[in-house]
Amino acid sequence: MAIITVENLKKRYGEVEAVKGISFGIEDGEIFGIVGPNGAGKTTTIEVMEGFRKKDEGYVRVGEFDPEEGKKEFKEIMGVQLQKTAIFHALKVEEAINFFSSLYKKTTNPEKLLEIFSLTEKKKQYVKSLSGGEHQRLSVALAFVNDPKILFLDEPTTGMDPNARRDMWAVIEDSQKKGKTVVLTTHYMEEAEVLCDRVAIIDKGEIIALDKPRELIRKLDADRKIEFKLEERIDPELFLKSEKVEKIEERNGEYIILTKNPQPVLSRILAVCSKKSLELKGLRVIDATLDDVFVHLTGRKME
Amino acid sequence: MKKFAKVALIETKLFFRQKIAVFFTLLFPLFLLFLFGSIWGKEPNYFSYLLPMLVSIVAFSNALYGVGAVLSFYRESGILKRIGITPLPARTYIYGLLASRFLIVIFQAVFLFIVALIFYTVKVKGSFAALVIVLVIGVLSMISIGGIVAGFSKTYEASIAISNVLFTPLSFLSGAFIPIFILPKFLQTLANGSPLYHFIKVMQEIMVQGKGLREELVSLSVVVGCLLVCALISAKTFKLKGE
Numbered sequence: 001m002a003i004i005t006v007e008n009l010k011k012r013y014g015e016v017e018a019v020k021g022i023s024f025g026i027e028d029g030e031i032f033g034i035v036g037p038n039g040a041g042k043t044t045t046i047e048v049m050e051g052f053r054k055k056d057e058g059y060v061r062v063g064e065f066d067p068e069e070g071k072k073e074f075k076e077i078m079g080v081q082l083q084k085t086a087i088f089h090a091l092k093v094e095e096a097i098n099f100f101s102s103l104y105k106k107t108t109n110p111e112k113l114l115e116i117f118s119l120t121e122k123k124k125q126y127v128k129s130l131s132g133g134e135h136q137r138l139s140v141a142l143a144f145v146n147d148p149k150i151l152f153l154d155e156p157t158t159g160m161d162p163n164a165r166r167d168m169w170a171v172i173e174d175s176q177k178k179g180k181t182v183v184l185t186t187h188y189m190e191e192a193e194v195l196c197d198r199v200a201i202i203d204k205g206e207i208i209a210l211d212k213p214r215e216l217i218r219k220l221d222a223d224r225k226i227e228f229k230l231e232e233r234i235d236p237e238l239f240l241k242s243e244k245v246e247k248i249e250e251r252n253g254e255y256i257i258l259t260k261n262p263q264p265v266l267s268r269i270l271a272v273c274s275k276k277s278l279e280l281k282g283l284r285v286i287d288a289t290l291d292d293v294f295v296h297l298t299g300r301k302m303e
Numbered sequence: 304m305k306k307f308a309k310v311a312l313i314e315t316k317l318f319f320r321q322k323i324a325v326f327f328t329l330l331f332p333l334f335l336l337f338l339f340g341s342i343w344g345k346e347p348n349y350f351s352y353l354l355p356m357l358v359s360i361v362a363f364s365n366a367l368y369g370v371g372a373v374l375s376f377y378r379e380s381g382i383l384k385r386i387g388i389t390p391l392p393a394r395t396y397i398y399g400l401l402a403s404r405f406l407i408v409i410f411q412a413v414f415l416f417i418v419a420l421i422f423y424t425v426k427v428k429g430s431f432a433a434l435v436i437v438l439v440i441g442v443l444s445m446i447s448i449g450g451i452v453a454g455f456s457k458t459y460e461a462s463i464a465i466s467n468v469l470f471t472p473l474s475f476l477s478g479a480f481i482p483i484f485i486l487p488k489f490l491q492t493l494a495n496g497s498p499l500y501h502f503i504k505v506m507q508e509i510m511v512q513g514k515g516l517r518e519e520l521v522s523l524s525v526v527v528g529c530l531l532v533c534a535l536i537s538a539k540t541f542k543l544k545g546e
Contacts, residue, residue: 050388075390082388086380090320091313099313103306103389142385 003028003150003181004049009058011044018044020205021058031172031182033196035189035290037302041205042185043083043154049183050080050152062150076105079148083155083185085139089128093119093138096127097145104146116171117141118164132159140168144175151175153184157191169195187302189290193217201294208297213290220296222288223247223258226265229281230255230273238272239265306391310399311406318369318407328365329411332357336415340423348511350425355506356479358412358438362445363474363499367466369404371452374541375462378453383543393543401446408442428513434506436516437523441502444530448498450537473499498529 004026011019019041026032034042047053048060051067051074060067065074087096094110101107114120117137122130130138136159143151156172157165165188172182172195186192192199193213201209201216209216223246236250239257244265247258259265262285273280294302318324335357343349374397377383387393419425427434448469456462474480476490477499483491494500501522508514516523 052384052388072390075388078388080388082381082385084381085385086382087385088313088317088382090317095313095316099309100389102309103391105390 001028002026003063004032004183005059005061006045006049007059009045009048009060010056011041011048011053012056018205019048022200022202022205022207024200024207024210026181026183027197029176029179029181030197031176031184031195033192033199034183034185034202035187035192035199036202036294037187040202042187042202045202046152046154046183046185050078051075052080076146077149079143079146079151081140081143081151081153081156083158085142087127087135087138087142089126091127092123093125093127093130094123096138097123097141100142101145106146108145108147110145113141113144116144118167133161133164136160137164137168140171149180151180151182151184153182155185155187157186157188165191189294189302193290199290201290201297203294203298209293216290216293217288220288220293221260222292222296223260224262224288225286226255226257226259226262226269226283227286228255228269228283229253230278231281232276232278234272234276234278239268307395307399307402310391310396311403314400314403315407318403324365324369328361328369328407329414332361332411332415333418336419337422340419344423348426350419350423351427351510352507354412354415354419354425355503355510356477357415358408358506359441359445359477359499359503360474360479361411362408362442362502363448363477364470365404365408366445366447366449367452367470368463369407370401370446370449371456371466372459372462373400374449374453375456376459378543379459387543401450404449405442405446408445409438412438412442425510427510429509429515433516434509437502437505437509437519437526440523440530441498441506441526444498444502444526444533447530447533447537450541451533454537454540473497476500477503479503496525498526501525 002025006025007023008021009019009023010021022045034045036042044053048055049062049067051070054068062074063077065071067074091099094114097110097113101110114123117140119134119137119141122134127135127138140153140156143153153172157168160168169191172184176182184196196213198210198212199216200207230253233250233253236248236255239245240248244259244261245257246260249256257265266285269280291302336353339353383393383396386396416425452462452465452469456465476483476494476497478494483494483500486494505519505522505526508519
């Protein structure tokens with residue numbers, strides 16, 4: 001059942017048409033990603049769903065609410081992390097959590113929230129003394145204070161190191177298990193791929209693709225990359241006997257093979273290596289990514 | 304109402320964590336009180352002149368820098384935007400902030416009065432109730448000027464600039480630093496339009512000459528007029544969302 005419906009949403013800022021009539025539905029309990037380069041219209045779209053921005057045209061429903069009306073009941077059930085969240089500098093971390101909690105009817109245990117977001121040790125620190133990553137974790141934590149039914153996270157892992165990013169993914173996945181619906185924007189394709197049930201790829205205010213990340217990649221029908229190393233150099237032509245190979249490169253004993261169908265190629269590599277008693281090192285098969293999907297659809301790389 | 308009180312509380316806490324604000328609102332006036340007290344404290348009625356000046360300057364500077372600039376900062380940095388996402392209306396937050404600043408200034412007025420009472424002598428010839436009424440209306444009137452600053456400035460920097468532009472001439476013409484009667488005629492005329500000047504004048508005349516509110520209708524209408532006009536304009540011009 002769709003919990004969020006967006007139909008023909010349009011928004012312009014002066015001369016710039018930021019969102020050009022997009023439509024999608026988000027299922028209850030889904031992690032839905034809106035991905036795309038900077039300036040694609042991601043933030044505008046999510047802010048219209050939060051009720052923070054007024055749409056120019058279209059129909060938007062979140063639960064039973066029209067976000068634009070800004071009803072209290074609506075604000076009670078949603079949790080929002082803004083892309084650039086300012087929090088009172090002179091408050092301590094726990095004071096900020098407690099203050100924002102106190103604005104809601106339903107709340108969650110602040111101590112536990114601090115723990116989930118690895119902020120327990122920082123709770124007595126002033127917000128202004130936090131590092132970029134810590135500040136970001138706090139601003140996401142503030143989206144959870146009311147144990148919301150629907151979470152809107154606008155680039156939740158920006159400015160985080162890879163470890164913190166993975167921790168954040170775990171928190172978001174866990175919230176899905178607790179029955180929350182999550183809408184997030186990101187320009188990290190890897191994040192969308194790992195985390196989202198479905199993604200809408202948005203570019204220049206239009207949705208250019210919408211599906212499960214794996215489906216998008218599958219539909220791309222892209223070449224897969226086989227990489228390996230050999231101690232001795234052998235003629236790459238040996239591997240080309242398999243007809244499925246699109247392209248082969250060799251540089252200082254490192255081989256890269258592009259193919260649509262890796263299985264026969266792998267067999268061939270193994271056969272050649274056994275026959276010549278060569279030690280195969282660092283063999284891996286790399287799938288296409290959402291980045292490749294974006295390049296395929298737009299003809300340019302994500303910025 | 305409970306949330307309103309919570310906002311006022313947290314804003315008061317935030318206020319006391321700003322060292323510069325605490326210094327100028329609370330410590331500096333106290334320093335001036337003792338400085339001037341040690342020089343002219345023996346003069347009869349001296350504190351009936353000094354206290355209204357100190358209190359009005361505290362109220363005015365707090366309105367400009369503690370209300371106008373702070374609101375501009377909150378809007379520009381996105382704090383009001385963040386508040387607006389919660390079930391608490393951003394307007395309620397703003398009123399909570401105003402309440403906190405109002406109470407801080409009233410507290411400081413009472414505090415200065417008590418200190419002066421303990422170390423020197425303070426005479427209130429007129430009605431004490433009238434004095435309190437004027438104090439309340441005057442402080443509200445000053446705060447409404449802060450609202451104008453927030454309403455007209457697009458950025459925090461602009462709000463500081465506007466505050467500086469307002470603070471210097473208005474406090475100069477208030478009679479707080481130099482007596483109005485030694486100024487040239489046209490400046491005296493200008494002073495007559497200043498709410499700060501009338502706020503001080505009414506309090507002084509109640510304390511020194513024992514005048515009643517009825518005799519101060521002109522000055523009171525300037526102060527109340529400023530309050531109404533500024534409150535109305537700032538409600539109209541202040542946008543919760545920045546550009």
